[in-house]
Amino acid sequence: MRRLFATVALTLPVCLYASGAFAEEEKRVPLKPIDVHAVKVAAAPVLDAAVVDGVWKTAPATEVKAQKGINFKDGQGNTTGTIQAAYDAKTIWLRVVYDDPTLSVRRMPYVKQADGSWKKLVDPDDKGGDNNKYYEDKTALIWNIDHSIFGFDEKFGCQASCHAGEPGKPYGNKYTEDEGELGDIWHMKYVRGGFNGQADNQYLDSTRFDAAKFPDAGRKSDASAAGNPGGYADIKLVEGKPEFMSKDAKPANKGGTYWLKAEDKVAFDDSKFVPGDEVSSILVAPFTGDRGVIKVSAKWAEGKWTIVFERPLTTASKFDVQFADLSKVYGFGIAFFDNAQVRHAQVREPLHLIFDK
Structure with a gap:
Protein backbone atom coordinates (compact mmCIF):
# COMPACT_ATOMS: atom_id res chain seq x y z
CA MET A 1 0.00 0.00 0.00
CA ARG A 2 1.31 3.44 -0.88
CA ARG A 3 2.83 5.52 1.90
CA LEU A 4 1.20 8.92 1.62
CA PHE A 5 2.15 12.50 2.42
CA ALA A 6 1.38 14.38 5.61
CA THR A 7 0.41 18.03 5.87
CA VAL A 8 3.35 20.42 6.01
CA ALA A 9 3.02 24.12 5.27
CA LEU A 10 4.33 24.99 1.82
CA THR A 11 6.27 27.93 3.24
CA LEU A 12 8.66 25.62 5.10
CA PRO A 13 12.15 24.84 3.75
CA VAL A 14 12.94 22.03 1.36
CA CYS A 15 12.58 18.39 2.43
CA LEU A 16 8.94 18.98 3.31
CA TYR A 17 7.16 15.71 2.98
CA ALA A 18 7.04 12.60 5.12
CA SER A 19 4.59 9.70 5.15
CA GLY A 20 1.18 10.27 6.76
CA ALA A 21 -2.47 10.96 6.04
CA PHE A 22 -3.50 11.65 2.45
CA ALA A 23 -6.68 13.44 3.53
CA GLU A 24 -4.61 16.09 5.27
CA GLU A 25 -2.34 16.52 2.24
CA GLU A 26 -5.37 17.05 0.01
CA LYS A 27 -6.35 20.16 1.95
CA ARG A 28 -3.44 22.10 0.48
CA VAL A 29 -3.89 24.10 -2.68
CA PRO A 101 26.49 37.13 -5.80
CA THR A 102 29.68 35.13 -5.32
CA LEU A 103 31.73 32.46 -7.08
CA SER A 104 32.22 29.74 -4.47
CA VAL A 105 35.00 27.21 -5.08
CA ARG A 106 36.79 27.07 -1.71
CA ARG A 107 35.62 23.57 -0.94
CA MET A 108 37.12 22.41 2.38
CA PRO A 109 40.78 23.03 1.50
CA TYR A 110 43.73 22.04 3.64
CA VAL A 111 45.47 25.05 5.20
CA LYS A 112 49.04 25.12 6.46
CA GLN A 113 49.15 26.32 10.04
CA ALA A 114 51.72 28.54 11.75
CA ASP A 115 53.30 25.50 13.42
CA GLY A 116 53.68 23.74 10.06
CA SER A 117 50.78 21.33 10.50
CA TRP A 118 47.89 21.02 8.03
CA LYS A 119 44.20 21.40 8.87
CA LYS A 120 41.08 21.06 6.76
CA LEU A 121 38.68 24.01 6.83
CA VAL A 122 35.29 22.85 8.08
CA ASP A 123 32.04 24.62 8.86
CA PRO A 124 31.86 24.81 12.68
CA ASP A 125 28.06 24.78 12.48
CA ASP A 126 27.89 21.62 10.38
CA LYS A 127 25.94 19.00 12.35
CA GLY A 128 26.03 16.39 9.61
CA GLY A 129 26.40 16.83 5.84
CA ASP A 130 25.43 20.50 6.08
CA ASN A 131 28.50 22.56 5.18
CA ASN A 132 27.55 26.14 4.27
CA LYS A 133 30.88 27.95 4.67
CA TYR A 134 33.58 26.03 2.81
CA TYR A 135 31.85 24.39 -0.10
CA GLU A 136 31.05 24.98 -3.79
CA ALA A 223 27.37 3.29 -13.23
CA SER A 224 30.90 4.21 -14.27
CA ALA A 225 32.86 2.44 -16.98
CA ALA A 226 34.38 -0.87 -15.85
CA GLY A 227 38.01 -0.45 -14.89
CA ASN A 228 37.89 3.34 -15.27
CA PRO A 229 35.56 4.80 -12.64
CA GLY A 230 36.71 8.41 -12.82
CA GLY A 231 34.81 10.83 -10.59
CA TYR A 232 36.20 12.35 -7.42
CA ALA A 233 37.72 11.25 -4.12
CA ASP A 234 38.91 12.93 -0.96
CA ILE A 235 42.64 13.53 -0.57
CA LYS A 236 43.74 12.07 2.76
CA LEU A 237 46.18 13.35 5.31
CA VAL A 238 49.18 11.01 5.51
CA GLU A 239 51.45 11.56 8.49
CA GLY A 240 49.75 14.90 8.99
CA LYS A 241 50.20 16.16 5.42
CA PRO A 242 47.99 15.98 2.30
CA GLU A 243 48.84 12.89 0.26
CA PHE A 244 48.99 14.72 -3.09
CA MET A 245 49.48 18.18 -4.55
CA SER A 246 49.43 19.73 -8.00
CA LYS A 247 52.61 19.35 -10.02
CA ASP A 248 52.81 23.14 -10.41
CA ALA A 249 52.94 23.45 -6.59
CA LYS A 250 50.69 26.52 -6.66
CA PRO A 251 48.59 27.05 -3.52
CA ALA A 252 44.90 27.24 -4.31
CA ASN A 253 44.71 30.72 -2.81
CA LYS A 254 47.72 31.94 -4.80
CA GLY A 255 46.81 31.16 -8.39
CA GLY A 256 46.16 27.44 -8.07
CA THR A 257 42.84 25.59 -7.94
CA TYR A 258 40.63 24.16 -5.23
CA TRP A 259 40.49 20.91 -7.20
CA LEU A 260 43.32 18.60 -8.19
CA LYS A 261 43.10 16.89 -11.55
CA ALA A 262 44.19 13.27 -11.43
CA GLU A 263 46.68 13.82 -14.25
CA ASP A 264 48.30 16.71 -12.34
CA LYS A 265 48.81 14.97 -9.01
CA VAL A 266 52.28 14.36 -7.57
CA ALA A 267 53.50 13.31 -4.15
CA PHE A 268 53.18 16.10 -1.61
CA ASP A 269 56.25 18.27 -0.97
CA ASP A 270 55.70 20.25 2.20
CA SER A 271 58.72 22.48 1.51
CA LYS A 272 56.81 24.18 -1.31
CA PHE A 273 54.32 25.80 1.05
CA VAL A 274 54.27 28.41 3.81
CA PRO A 275 51.74 29.02 6.60
CA GLY A 276 48.45 30.31 5.21
CA ASP A 277 48.75 28.40 1.94
CA GLU A 278 45.70 26.37 0.93
CA VAL A 279 45.64 23.22 -1.20
CA SER A 280 42.87 21.07 -2.62
CA SER A 281 41.31 18.29 -0.57
CA ILE A 282 39.56 16.73 -3.58
CA LEU A 283 41.02 14.67 -6.42
CA VAL A 284 38.99 14.88 -9.65
CA ALA A 285 38.88 12.82 -12.84
CA PRO A 286 36.30 12.82 -15.68
CA PHE A 287 33.10 10.86 -15.07
CA THR A 288 32.88 7.75 -17.24
CA GLY A 289 30.21 5.32 -18.45
Whole structure:
Protein backbone atom coordinates (compact mmCIF):
# COMPACT_ATOMS: atom_id res chain seq x y z
CA MET A 1 0.00 0.00 0.00
CA ARG A 2 1.31 3.44 -0.88
CA ARG A 3 2.83 5.52 1.90
CA LEU A 4 1.20 8.92 1.62
CA PHE A 5 2.15 12.50 2.42
CA ALA A 6 1.38 14.38 5.61
CA THR A 7 0.41 18.03 5.87
CA VAL A 8 3.35 20.42 6.01
CA ALA A 9 3.02 24.12 5.27
CA LEU A 10 4.33 24.99 1.82
CA THR A 11 6.27 27.93 3.24
CA LEU A 12 8.66 25.62 5.10
CA PRO A 13 12.15 24.84 3.75
CA VAL A 14 12.94 22.03 1.36
CA CYS A 15 12.58 18.39 2.43
CA LEU A 16 8.94 18.98 3.31
CA TYR A 17 7.16 15.71 2.98
CA ALA A 18 7.04 12.60 5.12
CA SER A 19 4.59 9.70 5.15
CA GLY A 20 1.18 10.27 6.76
CA ALA A 21 -2.47 10.96 6.04
CA PHE A 22 -3.50 11.65 2.45
CA ALA A 23 -6.68 13.44 3.53
CA GLU A 24 -4.61 16.09 5.27
CA GLU A 25 -2.34 16.52 2.24
CA GLU A 26 -5.37 17.05 0.01
CA LYS A 27 -6.35 20.16 1.95
CA ARG A 28 -3.44 22.10 0.48
CA VAL A 29 -3.89 24.10 -2.68
CA PRO A 30 -1.68 22.47 -5.35
CA LEU A 31 1.01 24.61 -6.91
CA LYS A 32 0.46 25.44 -10.56
CA PRO A 33 3.10 23.81 -12.79
CA ILE A 34 5.40 26.03 -14.85
CA ASP A 35 5.88 25.16 -18.52
CA VAL A 36 9.33 25.23 -20.12
CA HIS A 37 9.24 25.05 -23.93
CA ALA A 38 12.03 23.37 -25.87
CA VAL A 39 12.49 24.69 -29.41
CA LYS A 40 13.69 22.53 -32.29
CA VAL A 41 16.95 23.59 -33.93
CA ALA A 42 18.49 22.71 -37.29
CA ALA A 43 22.04 23.28 -36.05
CA ALA A 44 23.37 22.33 -32.61
CA PRO A 45 24.15 25.27 -30.34
CA VAL A 46 27.74 25.71 -29.24
CA LEU A 47 28.29 24.22 -25.79
CA ASP A 48 29.58 27.45 -24.30
CA ALA A 49 27.83 29.31 -21.50
CA ALA A 50 29.34 32.59 -22.72
CA VAL A 51 27.50 32.35 -26.06
CA VAL A 52 24.21 34.26 -26.05
CA ASP A 53 23.36 34.32 -29.74
CA GLY A 54 21.83 31.66 -31.96
CA VAL A 55 18.94 29.75 -30.44
CA TRP A 56 19.42 31.41 -27.05
CA LYS A 57 18.37 34.75 -28.54
CA THR A 58 14.98 33.40 -29.57
CA ALA A 59 14.16 30.42 -27.32
CA PRO A 60 11.54 31.29 -24.69
CA ALA A 61 13.16 32.12 -21.34
CA THR A 62 10.97 30.83 -18.52
CA GLU A 63 11.39 32.87 -15.36
CA VAL A 64 11.65 31.01 -12.06
CA LYS A 65 12.00 31.97 -8.43
CA ALA A 66 13.91 29.68 -6.07
CA GLN A 67 13.37 29.94 -2.34
CA LYS A 68 14.53 28.87 1.13
CA GLY A 69 18.20 28.26 0.42
CA ILE A 70 21.16 29.89 2.11
CA ASN A 71 23.86 32.48 1.29
CA PHE A 72 22.06 34.15 -1.62
CA LYS A 73 22.15 37.93 -1.86
CA ASP A 74 18.71 38.77 -0.44
CA GLY A 75 19.61 37.35 2.97
CA GLN A 76 16.64 34.97 2.84
CA GLY A 77 18.18 32.29 0.63
CA ASN A 78 16.10 33.26 -2.40
CA THR A 79 17.18 33.85 -5.99
CA THR A 80 15.71 34.22 -9.46
CA GLY A 81 16.64 32.83 -12.84
CA THR A 82 15.56 31.66 -16.27
CA ILE A 83 15.44 28.32 -18.08
CA GLN A 84 15.64 27.83 -21.85
CA ALA A 85 15.61 24.57 -23.80
CA ALA A 86 16.42 23.38 -27.30
CA TYR A 87 16.65 20.04 -29.08
CA ASP A 88 17.40 18.33 -32.37
CA ALA A 89 16.98 14.75 -33.55
CA LYS A 90 19.50 13.37 -31.06
CA THR A 91 20.24 15.88 -28.31
CA ILE A 92 18.64 18.17 -25.75
CA TRP A 93 20.16 21.36 -24.33
CA LEU A 94 19.03 23.34 -21.28
CA ARG A 95 20.41 26.79 -20.55
CA VAL A 96 19.98 27.91 -16.94
CA VAL A 97 20.85 31.41 -15.71
CA TYR A 98 20.42 32.54 -12.10
CA ASP A 99 21.63 35.19 -9.67
CA ASP A 100 24.43 34.28 -7.28
CA PRO A 101 26.49 37.13 -5.80
CA THR A 102 29.68 35.13 -5.32
CA LEU A 103 31.73 32.46 -7.08
CA SER A 104 32.22 29.74 -4.47
CA VAL A 105 35.00 27.21 -5.08
CA ARG A 106 36.79 27.07 -1.71
CA ARG A 107 35.62 23.57 -0.94
CA MET A 108 37.12 22.41 2.38
CA PRO A 109 40.78 23.03 1.50
CA TYR A 110 43.73 22.04 3.64
CA VAL A 111 45.47 25.05 5.20
CA LYS A 112 49.04 25.12 6.46
CA GLN A 113 49.15 26.32 10.04
CA ALA A 114 51.72 28.54 11.75
CA ASP A 115 53.30 25.50 13.42
CA GLY A 116 53.68 23.74 10.06
CA SER A 117 50.78 21.33 10.50
CA TRP A 118 47.89 21.02 8.03
CA LYS A 119 44.20 21.40 8.87
CA LYS A 120 41.08 21.06 6.76
CA LEU A 121 38.68 24.01 6.83
CA VAL A 122 35.29 22.85 8.08
CA ASP A 123 32.04 24.62 8.86
CA PRO A 124 31.86 24.81 12.68
CA ASP A 125 28.06 24.78 12.48
CA ASP A 126 27.89 21.62 10.38
CA LYS A 127 25.94 19.00 12.35
CA GLY A 128 26.03 16.39 9.61
CA GLY A 129 26.40 16.83 5.84
CA ASP A 130 25.43 20.50 6.08
CA ASN A 131 28.50 22.56 5.18
CA ASN A 132 27.55 26.14 4.27
CA LYS A 133 30.88 27.95 4.67
CA TYR A 134 33.58 26.03 2.81
CA TYR A 135 31.85 24.39 -0.10
CA GLU A 136 31.05 24.98 -3.79
CA ASP A 137 28.31 26.33 -6.03
CA LYS A 138 26.06 23.68 -7.56
CA THR A 139 22.91 23.30 -9.64
CA ALA A 140 20.72 20.20 -9.70
CA LEU A 141 17.78 19.04 -11.81
CA ILE A 142 15.61 16.05 -10.96
CA TRP A 143 13.49 14.42 -13.66
CA ASN A 144 10.50 12.21 -12.86
CA ILE A 145 11.30 9.01 -14.75
CA ASP A 146 8.19 7.62 -16.47
CA HIS A 147 5.98 9.79 -14.20
CA SER A 148 6.73 7.24 -11.48
CA ILE A 149 7.11 9.56 -8.46
CA PHE A 150 3.71 10.10 -6.93
CA GLY A 151 2.61 13.74 -6.85
CA PHE A 152 5.78 15.04 -8.52
CA ASP A 153 4.34 16.25 -11.83
CA GLU A 154 0.97 17.40 -10.55
CA LYS A 155 1.63 19.16 -7.25
CA PHE A 156 4.98 18.95 -5.51
CA GLY A 157 7.86 18.83 -7.96
CA CYS A 158 11.03 17.47 -6.40
CA GLN A 159 9.68 18.22 -2.90
CA ALA A 160 7.80 14.93 -3.24
CA SER A 161 11.06 13.13 -2.47
CA CYS A 162 12.34 15.35 0.37
CA HIS A 163 12.22 14.24 4.01
CA ALA A 164 13.15 16.45 6.95
CA GLY A 165 13.97 15.78 10.57
CA GLU A 166 15.59 12.38 10.23
CA PRO A 167 18.34 11.44 12.71
CA GLY A 168 21.88 12.35 11.72
CA LYS A 169 20.91 14.59 8.81
CA PRO A 170 19.72 17.99 10.05
CA TYR A 171 18.54 19.09 6.63
CA GLY A 172 16.86 15.82 5.79
CA ASN A 173 17.25 13.09 3.20
CA LYS A 174 16.32 12.53 -0.41
CA TYR A 175 14.42 9.40 -1.44
CA THR A 176 11.20 8.42 -3.16
CA GLU A 177 8.27 7.05 -1.18
CA ASP A 178 7.78 3.69 -2.87
CA GLU A 179 9.88 1.05 -4.57
CA GLY A 180 9.85 1.59 -8.32
CA GLU A 181 9.65 5.38 -8.10
CA LEU A 182 12.75 6.75 -9.82
CA GLY A 183 14.20 10.18 -10.48
CA ASP A 184 17.05 11.18 -12.77
CA ILE A 185 19.45 13.74 -11.24
CA TRP A 186 21.63 16.08 -13.34
CA HIS A 187 24.01 17.47 -10.73
CA MET A 188 26.47 20.20 -11.73
CA LYS A 189 29.05 20.40 -8.94
CA TYR A 190 31.47 23.05 -10.08
CA VAL A 191 34.59 21.94 -8.16
CA ARG A 192 33.96 18.23 -8.77
CA GLY A 193 33.26 18.27 -12.48
CA GLY A 194 31.57 21.44 -13.66
CA PHE A 195 34.89 23.18 -14.27
CA ASN A 196 35.80 20.19 -16.45
CA GLY A 197 32.65 20.26 -18.59
CA GLN A 198 30.59 17.55 -16.90
CA ALA A 199 27.59 17.15 -14.63
CA ASP A 200 27.37 14.16 -12.31
CA ASN A 201 24.68 11.83 -13.68
CA GLN A 202 22.87 10.45 -10.64
CA TYR A 203 19.51 8.94 -9.78
CA LEU A 204 17.02 8.74 -6.95
CA ASP A 205 15.25 5.66 -5.58
CA SER A 206 13.38 4.63 -2.42
CA THR A 207 16.38 3.66 -0.25
CA ARG A 208 16.00 4.99 3.30
CA PHE A 209 18.79 6.64 5.23
CA ASP A 210 21.17 4.37 7.10
CA ALA A 211 24.27 6.04 8.58
CA ALA A 212 26.47 3.00 7.95
CA LYS A 213 25.04 1.49 4.76
CA PHE A 214 23.20 4.29 2.95
CA PRO A 215 24.35 7.72 4.21
CA ASP A 216 23.02 9.35 1.03
CA ALA A 217 19.66 7.55 1.34
CA GLY A 218 18.05 7.33 -2.12
CA ARG A 219 20.60 9.46 -3.97
CA LYS A 220 23.04 7.36 -5.99
CA SER A 221 25.44 7.74 -8.92
CA ASP A 222 24.95 6.03 -12.26
CA ALA A 223 27.37 3.29 -13.23
CA SER A 224 30.90 4.21 -14.27
CA ALA A 225 32.86 2.44 -16.98
CA ALA A 226 34.38 -0.87 -15.85
CA GLY A 227 38.01 -0.45 -14.89
CA ASN A 228 37.89 3.34 -15.27
CA PRO A 229 35.56 4.80 -12.64
CA GLY A 230 36.71 8.41 -12.82
CA GLY A 231 34.81 10.83 -10.59
CA TYR A 232 36.20 12.35 -7.42
CA ALA A 233 37.72 11.25 -4.12
CA ASP A 234 38.91 12.93 -0.96
CA ILE A 235 42.64 13.53 -0.57
CA LYS A 236 43.74 12.07 2.76
CA LEU A 237 46.18 13.35 5.31
CA VAL A 238 49.18 11.01 5.51
CA GLU A 239 51.45 11.56 8.49
CA GLY A 240 49.75 14.90 8.99
CA LYS A 241 50.20 16.16 5.42
CA PRO A 242 47.99 15.98 2.30
CA GLU A 243 48.84 12.89 0.26
CA PHE A 244 48.99 14.72 -3.09
CA MET A 245 49.48 18.18 -4.55
CA SER A 246 49.43 19.73 -8.00
CA LYS A 247 52.61 19.35 -10.02
CA ASP A 248 52.81 23.14 -10.41
CA ALA A 249 52.94 23.45 -6.59
CA LYS A 250 50.69 26.52 -6.66
CA PRO A 251 48.59 27.05 -3.52
CA ALA A 252 44.90 27.24 -4.31
CA ASN A 253 44.71 30.72 -2.81
CA LYS A 254 47.72 31.94 -4.80
CA GLY A 255 46.81 31.16 -8.39
CA GLY A 256 46.16 27.44 -8.07
CA THR A 257 42.84 25.59 -7.94
CA TYR A 258 40.63 24.16 -5.23
CA TRP A 259 40.49 20.91 -7.20
CA LEU A 260 43.32 18.60 -8.19
CA LYS A 261 43.10 16.89 -11.55
CA ALA A 262 44.19 13.27 -11.43
CA GLU A 263 46.68 13.82 -14.25
CA ASP A 264 48.30 16.71 -12.34
CA LYS A 265 48.81 14.97 -9.01
CA VAL A 266 52.28 14.36 -7.57
CA ALA A 267 53.50 13.31 -4.15
CA PHE A 268 53.18 16.10 -1.61
CA ASP A 269 56.25 18.27 -0.97
CA ASP A 270 55.70 20.25 2.20
CA SER A 271 58.72 22.48 1.51
CA LYS A 272 56.81 24.18 -1.31
CA PHE A 273 54.32 25.80 1.05
CA VAL A 274 54.27 28.41 3.81
CA PRO A 275 51.74 29.02 6.60
CA GLY A 276 48.45 30.31 5.21
CA ASP A 277 48.75 28.40 1.94
CA GLU A 278 45.70 26.37 0.93
CA VAL A 279 45.64 23.22 -1.20
CA SER A 280 42.87 21.07 -2.62
CA SER A 281 41.31 18.29 -0.57
CA ILE A 282 39.56 16.73 -3.58
CA LEU A 283 41.02 14.67 -6.42
CA VAL A 284 38.99 14.88 -9.65
CA ALA A 285 38.88 12.82 -12.84
CA PRO A 286 36.30 12.82 -15.68
CA PHE A 287 33.10 10.86 -15.07
CA THR A 288 32.88 7.75 -17.24
CA GLY A 289 30.21 5.32 -18.45
CA ASP A 290 26.58 6.15 -17.70
CA ARG A 291 27.75 8.58 -15.04
CA GLY A 292 29.50 10.69 -17.64
CA VAL A 293 26.83 11.24 -20.31
CA ILE A 294 25.89 14.81 -19.35
CA LYS A 295 28.09 17.57 -20.72
CA VAL A 296 27.98 21.10 -19.34
CA SER A 297 29.45 24.51 -19.82
CA ALA A 298 29.30 26.46 -16.57
CA LYS A 299 30.46 30.05 -16.15
CA TRP A 300 30.05 32.57 -13.34
CA ALA A 301 30.34 36.27 -14.18
CA GLU A 302 29.02 39.52 -12.72
CA GLY A 303 26.86 37.89 -10.08
CA LYS A 304 25.24 35.26 -12.31
CA TRP A 305 25.74 31.61 -13.12
CA THR A 306 25.08 30.42 -16.66
CA ILE A 307 25.00 26.67 -17.14
CA VAL A 308 24.28 24.85 -20.38
CA PHE A 309 23.45 21.14 -20.05
CA GLU A 310 23.77 18.80 -23.04
CA ARG A 311 22.58 15.20 -23.10
CA PRO A 312 21.39 12.68 -25.71
CA LEU A 313 17.60 12.50 -25.90
CA THR A 314 17.82 8.81 -25.08
CA THR A 315 20.41 6.68 -23.30
CA ALA A 316 20.85 3.01 -22.45
CA SER A 317 20.32 3.46 -18.71
CA LYS A 318 17.08 2.73 -16.87
CA PHE A 319 18.15 5.40 -14.37
CA ASP A 320 17.98 8.18 -16.97
CA VAL A 321 14.90 10.03 -18.15
CA GLN A 322 14.29 9.05 -21.77
CA PHE A 323 12.99 11.78 -24.05
CA ALA A 324 11.82 9.17 -26.53
CA ASP A 325 8.34 10.53 -27.15
CA LEU A 326 8.46 14.23 -27.94
CA SER A 327 4.69 14.53 -27.70
CA LYS A 328 4.83 13.88 -23.96
CA VAL A 329 5.35 16.29 -21.10
CA TYR A 330 8.34 15.65 -18.81
CA GLY A 331 8.22 16.74 -15.18
CA PHE A 332 11.30 18.08 -13.43
CA GLY A 333 12.50 20.23 -10.57
CA ILE A 334 15.50 22.49 -10.16
CA ALA A 335 17.57 23.78 -7.24
CA PHE A 336 20.48 26.21 -6.84
CA PHE A 337 23.24 25.93 -4.22
CA ASP A 338 25.26 28.97 -3.14
CA ASN A 339 28.34 27.67 -1.28
CA ALA A 340 26.12 25.01 0.27
CA GLN A 341 26.31 21.26 0.58
CA VAL A 342 22.55 20.70 0.82
CA ARG A 343 20.72 23.93 1.71
CA HIS A 344 19.62 24.78 -1.77
CA ALA A 345 17.14 27.32 -3.03
CA GLN A 346 14.45 25.46 -4.92
CA VAL A 347 11.71 26.27 -7.37
CA ARG A 348 8.64 25.09 -5.48
CA GLU A 349 6.40 24.65 -8.50
CA PRO A 350 6.60 21.50 -10.63
CA LEU A 351 8.28 22.25 -13.96
CA HIS A 352 6.98 20.73 -17.22
CA LEU A 353 9.26 20.38 -20.22
CA ILE A 354 7.29 20.58 -23.49
CA PHE A 355 8.86 19.88 -26.87
CA ASP A 356 7.58 22.38 -29.43
CA LYS A 357 7.29 21.12 -32.99
